[in-house]
Amino acid sequence: MNNFEKRINLNIPLKELAINICEKYNLGEFKSCKVIKIGYEDFNFILASRNGKFVVKVFNLDRKDSDCVNLAKRAYLAYQKGVICPKIYKCGKDLIYKVTLNNVKYRLLVMDYVNGKNFFTLKTLPSDFELEQIACQMAKLNSIDFRPPFIYDHWAIVNFAKEYDINIGLITDNKKYLDKALSLFNEIDFSKLKYGFVHGDIIRTNVIKDNKGKLYFIDFSVSNYLPRIVDIAVTIGDLCFDVNDKAETMRKSKLFLSAYENYSKLLPYEKECLPKFLYCHQAISLLQTTRERILENNNSIENQMFAEESKKALILLDDN
16 A cells, blocks of 8 residues: 555555446446545545546545535635636535445545646746746635634644644754744734635646646645735745745745735735745645655655755755
């Protein structure tokens, strides 16, 4: 059983689960299935049937049933409110389908397959025009009046202090950056920030570009009601950062912020705190990629890339 299969305790051929889904959702005759080997939490795969292609998200066995429902509602609402993301299919009246096969309970949702690739697979970052599109969609998302039940995310900037206490013992090199991040984090007055519905992880693995050039947000698994500056910092920290070119990083960051503010103006305190959030974002990325490597034996290309880039980004930010 590999790292992805362990997330859901998959003890049957994936095809067996896929056939069951085809029958339950009336997707037509099963054709094929393929695991999506990107991401840290859940188990995702592409299902092809006579009626087309779909993406199935099987929730990590550590998630509560209520968490699975809450996460599905987040993505469903974003789609309903006009944010560009894949359509989610209901199973009867429910967003979540629950099934037990060979004594293992699976909780999953089915959504449209976007015929394209994410920016991680494309091995590139968004163009200026694409960054402006992402900023506009993010601002639209952040303006949705939705306060879902809180779900804890180990990678979230708002949880940096707690994750620092838990995992700092794993850090042998570059600890000074984590210590500085903790100091910056403790300076933030969260009561002065504007809150909204945030995706929490709009990065290159979660933005798909289809074969016509249209961009889609995917994976709302860590979305929450949080300071909207969280979304801005995470996205700038990934999609605008060229760790080898400080000037280009600054140019793209300003372009992104300008595009966001064309839709929704930032508060002065949000702008003041943004550098601190950017630094903490890179710090918690370094912390969690280290934890993944040491405790979860995660040596994937994705984890290695984020670990290396977070180190370089902290050096770049420390030079400001």
